[in-house]
Amino acid sequence: MNSLKLVMGVLTLGFWLSSFFVWKYFDSHGLRTPDLQSGKIYPLNTHGSVVYLTLHEHYFLYGLIIASIVFFLLSVVFYFVGSKRP
Numbered sequence: 001m002n003s004l005k006l007v008m009g010v011l012t013l014g015f016w017l018s019s020f021f022v023w024k025y026f027d028s029h030g031l032r033t034p035d036l037q038s039g040k041i042y043p044l045n046t047h048g049s050v051v052y053l054t055l056h057e058h059y060f061l062y063g064l065i066i067a068s069i070v071f072f073l074l075s076v077v078f079y080f081v082g083s084k085r086p
Contacts, residue, residue: 005082008075012068019064026061027051 026044030051034041040052044061053061 002082005075005078008071008078012071012075015064015068015071019061019068022061022064026053026057 023044023046027046027049030044030053031038031040032051034043034052039054042053042055042058044051044053044058
């Protein structure tokens with residue numbers, strides 16, 4: 001069970017860091033105006049700096065964020081289940 005907790009923790013950290021770096025990459029390299037031709041119509045607002053993403057980029061970024069949340073919640077569940085020994 002301890003190795004499973006460790007794996008969940010590492011996956012949580014990995015997905016969270018990946019989502020952070022992908023967000024920052026999109027913020028610094030994205031288009032500042034929407035472009036219907038390329039499909040960059042999904043806004044990403046970073047403290048007032050708005051860039052536009054394609055549907056694939058949008059789902060990729062938010063998929064990483066959701067994966068990190070899911071692995072974090074699994075880590076919490078495994079922590080409490082594993083610590084209930086008498």
